[in-house]
Amino acid sequence: MPRFRRVPRTAAALASALVILATAAACGSDDKDSGSSNAGSKADASGKSAFPVTIAHKYGSTTIKSEPKRIVTVGLTDQDSVLALGKVPVGTTEWLGGYKGAIGPWASDKLGGGKAPTVLKDTGTGPQVEKIAALKPDLILSVYGGLTKEQYESLSKFAPVVAQPKQYNDFGVPWQEQTKTIGKALGEPQEAAAAVEKTEESIAAAVKEHPEFKGKSALMATPYEGIFVFGSQDPRSRLLTDLGFSLPGDLDKVIGDQFGANISKERTDLLDQDAIVWIVGDVTKDSDKLHKDASYKDLKVVAEGREVYVEETGDYGSATSFGTVLSLPYVVQRLVPQLATAVDGESATKVEQPAS
Incomplete structure (x- = not known):
């Protein structure tokens, strides 16, 4: 199977894994609750709190109450948007390249010498629920992804999940929308807009030339x-x-x-x-x-x-x-x-x- 393919994922592995996830999920919930004391600590340029924030997606909407500290990317390229906003995920999903931390050379400088994320394998059977839970995430991103409803609901049991936008095909979100959605989820909407503008400028320069x-x-x-x-x-x-x-x-x-x-x-x-x-x-x-x-x-x-x-x-x-x-x-x-x-x-x- 070539590396570009995204295999439709089944919910069977998730359902069975949840049976043994009670302890890990509870730990994830505790971590999430402990972070909630910082709710409202992230503010925009006007001084208004960026949280809580609600993001609509294919399976409804997800509310993020406070600034995420432990981000896991299930979306196959979502790590790049997170890194562009100055944050490093604790877990990423491997798709292409076999890079350390699933971070390509075009993005590796964004690690800033910090620890590379834990890599989760995209096996074609669905997200690795046990390993994701063990990372105690307070946010799971699958914007450039194809989560099923069952997978979304399973993952949502232990952390807020931002699934793919409903107005696009699975794995069809434009990179601009991907970046801005993740920027909103991380409380960095202005930074996301600036990152998008910078990349659009590089494309516009090529068009002009x-x-x-x-x-x-x-x-x-x-x-x-x-x-x-x-x-x-x-x-x-x-x-x-x-x-x-x-x-x-x-x-x-x-x-x-x-x-x-x-x-x-x-x-x-x-x-x-x-x-x-x-x-x-x-x-x-x-x-x-x-x-x-x-x-x-x-x-x-x-x-x-x-x-x-x-x-x-x-x-x-x-x-x-x-x-x-x-x-x-x-x-x-x-x-x-x-x-x-x-x-x-x-x-x-x-x-x-x-x-x-």
Whole structure:
């Protein structure tokens, strides 16, 4: 299974785990209560308390009574937003890269020399409830996530949980919304807005430098079990549109209400855009395999050299899939030159891999 996939999680493991969680959950509750004495200690610029704060999400709303001290991120990229706001989670969920603390190199300086978070594995069976409870969290974040209602209710037994927003597909929240939601939960709304603005400025600078992107079409895909394309609510696709590209008009109609899906051989026309960005395991092997695929190799996007390859096993690939307030500037520095070469109208120019 490729690293970009988010496996639908079942509630069975959570239900059984809760039977043995009474002690750990009680400890978590005690820790949460002891922190409540600090309610209202966090104030905004006007001097008004940032807490309590209530955040709406897919399963209703969650009220956070006081400033969180022990944050666990179940959302696969939520740690970056927490770090961008000057806080370090006590627990993170591993998704890509195998990094210490599940903190990528684009965000590692935010640790400030402090202790790396405890890493929870994303096994595909659901959050590791026992390990989460043992960390005694006073806030659990799953904004960029796909919690089921059962999982949300189970985790809520021992800490407030902020689940994914209801107005987006699971794993479909925009990075700006992710950052601002987490900023609100941590009592740092102004800091979150400032972090978003800083990253948007880096993207806007690339747009200004490359006006040729406007009016061009692009798509991100990966050769997994055939061809898997990313929809409009995936962070990878959102980066393309933020840079000025348009997505295929019927993309979401083809893949349905998901962040992405495999397409049939009959719909490889979706790939024939002004630029296509492939997320691959190995550039040489996967490009060779694609160029032997009868449904793909004769498309104009191939003949005219408009392919971009991002190797998912490296930092660049991980940062691209993360698509967060901290990873996007890192990605823009590497992806934009590749896209510029892909759409320059010169089929002889080769799209090179970033130096690092």
